[in-house]
Structure formats: structure tokens, C-alpha cells
Amino acid sequence: MKEGPDISQIGALIGDPARANMLTALMGGQALTATELAGAAGITLQTASSHLSKLETGGLVAQRKQGRHRYFALADDEVGQLLENIMGFAANRGLMRTRPGPKDPALRKARVCYNHLAGDFGVRMLDRLVADGDVTLDGDEAGLTQNGEARIAALGIDVPALKTQRRPVCRTCLDWSERRSHLAGSLGEALLARFIADGWARREKDSRAIRFTPEGEKRFTALFP
Amino acid sequence: MKEGPDISQIGALIGDPARANMLTALMGGQALTATELAGAAGITLQTASSHLSKLETGGLVAQRKQGRHRYFALADDEVGQLLENIMGFAANRGLMRTRPGPKDPALRKARVCYNHLAGDFGVRMLDRLVADGDVTLDGDEAGLTQNGEARIAALGIDVPALKTQRRPVCRTCLDWSERRSHLAGSLGEALLARFIADGWARREKDSRAIRFTPEGEKRFTALFP
DNA sequence: TTCATACTTCGATGGTAACCGAAGCATTTG
């Protein structure tokens, strides 16, 4: 009956500039309200609401009611990975959103990819983990070795807790600026959260950029030279 | 000036059902004429021509004039990889093109992914090569070891010739039906070409399916158990 | 040269979807 997957529905969802802008905004990893997303896309609240219901029906975003707010976020890690993938393709072809602000270098250095660290810093971190035998690669899947578990636990991350989740602990995600993989999965998320909680870095407002403090960058580089 | 890549243009190109059908047809790896693509998409020649010029402007397809025919093909390997990626995502969500013909099981067993082998057979081949230490994985990049070069050369493939090309020899590509990686790059292409040239398998007409002969399947399984 | 094939361009049409104003619903605050 069926001959292959249908890519046109997904393409159509992503193909509208307003929706694409909202999805890009959600790649920041934070759940945003409809009003915030309308602002990010430069449209009114009514139009945004219509777009969001389409994105939700299409399974790209999920909403969570909280009081009188409705927070929207990417539906799951897989959506983030798909978007990062398409961004990589678009970046290679020179298709860039022209927006005010000289944020490009900062984005390439370190940024959030849905919920984990991307950019030069993200790639270097995975490279180091693999080189030290803490993480093993097998295609797009990855595994944490005994060594790796100890190293991660030493950073104050509860590794057994990560394993209880349904989604994979380790995963690779293709980086659009570096054209190499960085670490995704629940471990990737936990590591970024750790860096921020420890004050090594903080999220830039209204951007995907991650800004490391001088002290944080020194510590990060010491850990992942 | 620029804040991140623009995914909407690509999405819009893929988002039209007629264009998506043409791109899916081109995933078969063969260059097709505008007339053939119009047939595959179920539209008239004029409409197809308009779509093709858009796809070409967008860098997704490239054309080659040959006599009074114009052959269209995917612009490069990267486009094939992107499409396979989106197909994987769509397949996970149950978005399938409903078309006549019970070809789905054959597609899952072995099919062509732009120019290399995909499906169960493709995944098994890469698994075996990695397990035997012939291919090393590093994110989405991959390398051929000394052992691997010898093994490939024994199949009658000119490995040094592959290396002279600009594109990578080894590359991984995410398989939508198996959700694991298979082998792409010039080596992936050469291997599939070898199997077909040796009569182990042949392309199914008007489909991405690859049909192995009983003898061919036996030999393939012996090589990659 | 004349005809045929392969494809592109032009022009007109129709359908769809993005968009926003206004009204409606839900939740919180005062």
C-alpha cells in the first residue's frame, strides 16, 4: 500500500517563514509562550496561534499549560535534531536569515541546540570524550563507557538517573557550523545544565548563543582541551 | 548580520507534494527526464518544468543536457542525505505516501539511497565492516582502514581511484527503515555498482527497490553475515 | 526543409493559506 515516507508534509510545515522562525526560536531549548513566539516571528498573536496549532498537529511542537500561560516547545529531541540537520544544509548553501545583530561568531563558538551544547565548544567536548575512551560511537548512536560514567559522575551528574529515562543517554547530533557531531541525548542536556548551574556559562537572551564566563571557559578548556 | 541559517526556503521547496514526489523519484539515483518526473508526480509537463526550475534555483537538483533530452538528478550526495534524513523522520511519525503496489517490504530489505545501498542489507553491510575493523566511525564521518582497503580491493574495486575524488570515500547515512546508519560516500556508490555489475542484484523499474538474485543474496550474505 | 520530439515560457484561472480585526473563552488578580 505504501511506498516510502512522505516528506512533503514536514516540508510544508517548515516551509512557511513564520513557522520556520518560531521553530528556530524554539531551538533555543526554552519553552516559549504564544505571545513570545509571535514576536519572534513578527506576526500577530492570532496568526501565531493558527501556526502553532498546525505545528502541534504535525507533531513538531508540544504545549504545556501552566496557569494562564501556554508554553510551547519542540515535541522531542528528534525534532531538534532534524532542524539542526536542515540548518546545516541551509548553512552550507549560504541560506541565512538576515537579522540585525553581530551574533554569528558567538553562535559558532557556543550555542544551545534544543537542549544541549553545540558549536565549537560542543564539538570539542565530544571529540575529547571519544578520544579519551569515555564515549563510543556507532553511527548516530553512542554509548557511555565505564570510564566515561566515572568522569561524568565526578562532575556531579547523576548518571543512573539519566539511564532511567526512555530516551537515549548518548546521541550524536550534526553541528551546522562545524560540520561535525556534538553530544546530544539526556547526557548532553545534563552537561549543559551543569555548566549553567555552576555559573560557567549563561544563555544569551533572545538568542541561541551561550556565553562562557572567563572563569568558566578556563575550566571548560581544562576539562576538554 | 546573520543569525542562523534559514530553513524555510528548503522547507518550502520540499513542502509541495509534486516537488516532493519528484525528489523521491530522484532518490532512485538515476537521472530522469522532465517527462518522466512529470509522470512520477502526476502533473503535466509544463507544471513539472516550472517545479524543476525552482528546484534547480534552490540547488536541490542539477540538470545535464544530452541531445534533446534534459536529465535531472539530485545536485549532490548531501541532498540525498538530507532527504533520507527527513524521510526517516517522516517514517517515524507514520507519514507515508499511499501509492498502489505492495513494495514496502522489498524497500525495507534493500533499496537504493541516491547512489548507495540502503535498507536491511545496507545496514548489515556497514555493521559487518565496522565489526571487522575495516571501517572506523567518527560521528557522521567514517574512514577505511588498511584491512578495509584490502578487503574492498579484493572485490575488484579500485580504491585509489575513489580517493582521488573530492567527496569523501566513506560516509554514514541514516537509514529511515532501520533507524541505523548505512554506508554512503564514493565507496558506498562503488559497492552498489559492483553488486549490480556482477549480477548479484538489479534495480527494480520505477522504484527504489533493489532485488537480489538468489545467488547474489547468498554471496552477499556470505560476505556480510 | 519539413516534421517530430522534448522542453520552456507565457498567460489566465482557481484554490488555498497566510494574515489580521473582532469576538469569545479561560484563568488569574483585585
Next chain:
DNA sequence: CAAATGCTTCGGTTACCATCGAAGTATGAA
């Protein structure tokens, strides 16, 4: 309760684009 906030739904407009018929261009065959 009433007022305010956050968001959705409805209705109508507009603009775009996919579509196809017809005409035009290019290559090859007769």
C-alpha cells in the same frame, strides 16, 4: 464579583502559487 491577561476561534480579505492550455524554442530525424 469585575477587570485584566493570555490565548483561541471566526470571518473576510488578500496575495501567492500550483496548475494547465497555448504558443514558443531547441534539437534531432526524415
